[in-house]
Amino acid sequence: MATGSGSPVAYGVLEAEFKEGQPAAKVYPLAAKAIIAATRRNVATGDHFDVAVLDKGGFREISEQEKDKLLAQFTNHN
Numbered sequence: 001m002a003t004g005s006g007s008p009v010a011y012g013v014l015e016a017e018f019k020e021g022q023p024a025a026k027v028y029p030l031a032a033k034a035i036i037a038a039t040r041r042n043v044a045t046g047d048h049f050d051v052a053v054l055d056k057g058g059f060r061e062i063s064e065q066e067k068d069k070l071l072a073q074f075t076n077h078n
Contacts, residue, residue: 006038013037032070
C-alpha cells in the first residue's frame with residue numbers, strides 16, 4: 001500500500017513488479033524502488049517516508065538504518 005502525493009507513481013512501480021507470494025527479501029527492495037520513483041517524479045513527496053511491515057509476525061515499522069540500506073541499493077546505482 002502507498003499513500004501520499006507520490007502514491008500514484010509508487011503504485012505504478014508496485015503494480016508492475018509485485019508478485020503475490022514473493023519473499024520479504026524481494027519485496028523490501030521493491031518498496032524502496034517505489035519510494036525512490038515517487039521522490040524523483042513528484043516534488044510534493046519530499047524526502048521523508050515510513051515503511052511498515054505487516055506479516056505473520058505482526059506489524060512493525062522498519063528502522064532508519066533498514067531504510068538507508070534499502071535505498072542505497074538503488075541510489076548508488078542510478
